[in-house]
Amino acid sequence: GQNIDQPTEMTATEGAIVQINCTYQTSGFNGLFWYQQHAGEAPTFLSYNVLDGLEEKGRFSSFLSRSKGYSYLLLKELQMKDSASYLCAVLDSNYQLIWGAGTKLIIKP
Amino acid sequence: GAVVSQHPSWVICKSGTSVKIECRSLDFQATTMFWYRQFPKQSLMLMATSNEGSKATYEQGVEKDKFLINHASLTLSTLTVTSAHPEDSSFYICSARWTGDYEQYFGPGTRLTVT
Numbered sequence: 774g775q776n777i778d779q780p781t782e783m784t785a786t787e788g789a790i791v792q793i794n795c796t797y798q799t800s801g802f803n804g805l806f807w808y809q810q811h812a813g814e815a816p817t818f819l820s821y822n823v824l825d826g827l828e829e830k831g832r833f834s835s836f837l838s839r840s841k842g843y844s845y846l847l848l849k850e851l852q853m854k855d856s857a858s859y860l861c862a863v864l865d866s867n868y869q870l871i872w873g874a875g876t877k878l879i880i881k882p
Numbered sequence: 883g884a885v886v887s888q889h890p891s892w893v894i895c896k897s898g899t900s901v902k903i904e905c906r907s908l909d910f911q912a913t914t915m916f917w918y919r920q921f922p923k924q925s926l927m928l929m930a931t932s933n934e935g936s937k938a939t940y941e942q943g944v945e946k947d948k949f950l951i952n953h954a955s956l957t958l959s960t961l962t963v964t965s966a967h968p969e970d971s972s973f974y975i976c977s978a979r980w981t982g983d984y985e986q987y988f989g990p991g992t993r994l995t996v997t
Contacts, residue, residue: 806985813973813991814991815975815990815991816975817988821985860925860926869928870916870928872926872928873925874924874925875925
């Protein structure tokens with residue numbers, strides 16, 4: 774079966790750094806997405822990785838290791854507005870997105 | 883670019899009635915549209931995938947006669963919840979993509995409450 778695992782909830786302090794991990798087992802792989810979702814709103818795109826390595830975009834970076842079935846989202850200089858759920862999703866062999874359950878990130882002052 | 887709208891943003895209906903939700907791609911032609919449902923504190927659950935001009939492909943456990951999906955044009959898909967019941971109350975989100983791009987662009991969602 775297809776499976777994506779990410780922690781249910783994480784807490785971090787404003788100004789700090791947090792890493793949200795995602796491991797996956799899917800039928801085929803055509804890339805991995807990270808989305809941010811604030812409560813009551815639709816997801817917004819953060820990053821897409823299809824090759825191994827680190828992609829940096831401002832305060833957010835995303836890493837992928839295809840051989841390990843592993844990715845992480847790194848958030849630096851945390852701000853209160855970063856409190857949200859972060860969704861990991863894998864594009865499988867049929868180009869369907871398989872979604873993780875999401876990680877709720879709580880930022881404390 | 884790549885803006886997707888949904889209408890209405892929220893709707894309250896009585897049990898037994900039907901409600902239609904529209905999803906529009908405003909600045910691109912959406913060859914594929916997706917409908918998701920999300921219950922509180924849970925992740926997105928894909929309900930169905932629709933390609934323009936074709937019948938929708940429903941995920942296992944989703945009743946196609948209850949959730950009618952129409953994707954009649956490259957910019958519009960509709961989801962009709964027929965004979966709605968309180969357990970259908972949820973946040974319904976559509977997304978769209980065009981051929982060759984695998985990123986999905988999400989609409990703002992529709993909150994449905996069935997009383």
